[in-house]
Amino acid sequence: MKALVKKRARITRVRAAQHLLAASVAASAEAQVVHLETNAAKLATLRDSLTLPAGPSSGAILQNRGTLAQRLDTARHGLDTAIASAKATAEQKVAERLEARQRQESAAKLDQRAVKALQDWTEARMAAHFRSRTTKKNEGED
Template identity: 80%
Template sequence: MKALVRKRARITRVRAAQHLLAASAAASAEAQVDQLETNAAKLASLRDSLTLPVGPVSGAALQNRGELALRLDNARHGLSGAIASAKATAEQKVAERLEARQRQESAAKLDARAVQALTEWTEARMAASFRPKLAKTNEGDN
């Protein structure tokens, strides 16, 4: 009985560690999505800041700004695939975290039941060992 309780406790600890690892992986994947989205927003902001000054502008300056704008647009559009992939990975990691949490809760319930069963078993054994002995009656006194 005690071995079962120890086994269930070990399983509960393992499942708790698995949940922590899954939660960490999910948080990391979500942080990756946030970072990629922030980078895309910075590229868009940088692209939008390439306005021309008022007044005469040389053709070389126009060409340089146009080329830079094109490169920034290409980089931003290139991030869209990485962002979509990172979001899919993050969703998968969140699902894995939820699954690990359910397994952890299930193991904790089994552990609690095993502890309760051990407690009841121990109490029953203790009660059995302290049964009152029947008093012997003297038959000659009647």
């Protein structure tokens, strides 16, 4: 009975560690999404800042800014795929974290039941031992 309680306690500790690991991985995946979205926003801001000031400008300036704007747009659109992939990964990791949390809670409940069963068994055994001594003493007095 004691071995069962120890085993359940060990399982509960392992499940808690697994949940912490899953939570850490999920947080990292979510941080990656935020990082990519921030980079995409910075590229969009940089792209928007390429407007020409009022006044005369040369064709070389127009061509250079147009080329730079095109490259920034290409880079930003390239991040769209990475962002979508990172979001899918983050959602998967959040689901894995929730699953790990459910396993942890289940293990904790089993551990509590095992402890309760051990307590009940110990109390019943002590009561049986006490009754047998009391009964033997009473039989000797008759």
